Amino acid sequence: MPDPTALASWSPELSGEIDIRILADGSWTHEGSPIQREGLVRVFASLLRREPDGQYYLLTPAEKWRIQVERHALLAIDCERTGDNGEGVWQVLLNTGGRCRIGGEYTLHSAGRDGEPYVELPNGLTAQITRSAWYRLLDAAELEDGRAFIFSGGDKVILGATD
Template sequence: MTAKKSNDQLEDTMKVLADIKDSKTKNGYPPVDQWNPDVVGEIDIRIDREGDWYYQGDKMARKAMVKLFSSILRLDEGDGYFLVTPVEKMKISVDVAPFSIVDFRVDDVSGKPTLIFKDSVGEDVMLNQQDQFVVNESESGEPVPLLTVRRNLKGLINRNVFYRLVEIAEHHKVNGKEHTGVWSNGLFFPLQ
C-alpha cells in the first residue's frame, strides 16, 4: 500500500470516527460489538508493550487521537485486534495488550477498599470482578499481570505498578492453599 493511500485511509477513518462520536452506549463507548461492516482490511497501526500507538512506524503524539482510536478497538478471538466503525473493520497489531496500566489508587466503594487503576489513555478501571485480573507467566518465567479494561480488552500492568501491588499484598488461603495477593471490592486477587 502506498503512503498516500494509507494516509487517505487514515483520514477516511478519522472522518467516520467524527461521525460516530455521539453513538456511544451507556458505558460511554461506541457499540463496536454490534458493528459488522462489509469493508475489512489492515492498517499499519501497532500498539507496543508500553501501550504506545504507532502509525507507519511513527509514534502517535496526539493523545486525543489515541483515545478516540482506543474507543473503537475490538478483539475478535482467534482473529486479532481491529479498529471497527459502522463502515469498516481494520486489523492492527498489538505486541502484548492494547492498554498499559500506569497507576492505581485505593478508594472506598460502598464501604470496601477498592483498587482503581489508570490505563494508558487516562481511563479509570475499577477492579471489582474476579475474572478481571490474571497473572500469566512469560516464556522466561517473568510475571505478566493483565487487567481487563473493558469487554475482552486487557491492559498490561506496568512493572512499577505491579511492584506497588506487591508492597500492599497480603497472605490469604484460597481453597486451602496459601497465596499472596491484593484485596479489591471484597474480592481477593492472587499475584502469582
C-alpha cells in the same frame, strides 16, 4: 468516545487492514511513525476491540479495520483504591487515560504469556500492569497461606505466591 457496551454491539464487515501498530511499550505507530497526539491515541483506544480470532480491530458502526498489537493493547500505569474497608475497589489507570476496576469480570493475571502481570478489560482487551503499578498492589496486599491478595469490590484477588 463510544460507550464500551455500544462498541461490543457493532458488527460491520471487515474494511481491510490499516498500518497501525501498538508496540510492547504502549506507544502507537502509523506507517512506522509514532502517533504523537495523545488525543488521537485515546480516540483510537476507545474504538479498539479484540475478537475471538485473537485479532485487534478499530471499529465504527460502519467500518472495521484490523491493526497489529505486539503484546497488550494498553498499559496499566498506576492503580488506586477507592472506597472504605471491604467495600473498596482497586482500579488501574490506563496509559490512554481510562480507568478499569480490578476484580469481578476484569480478572487480574499475575503472569501472562510474556511473564508480566496483566488485567482483562472490556471488549476483549488486556492491559499489562507496569512494574511500579504492580509494586503498589503488592505493597497493599495481605498474606495468607503463602499467597498475596487484595480485596476489590468484595472480590478476593490473588496476586500470586510469596515464596
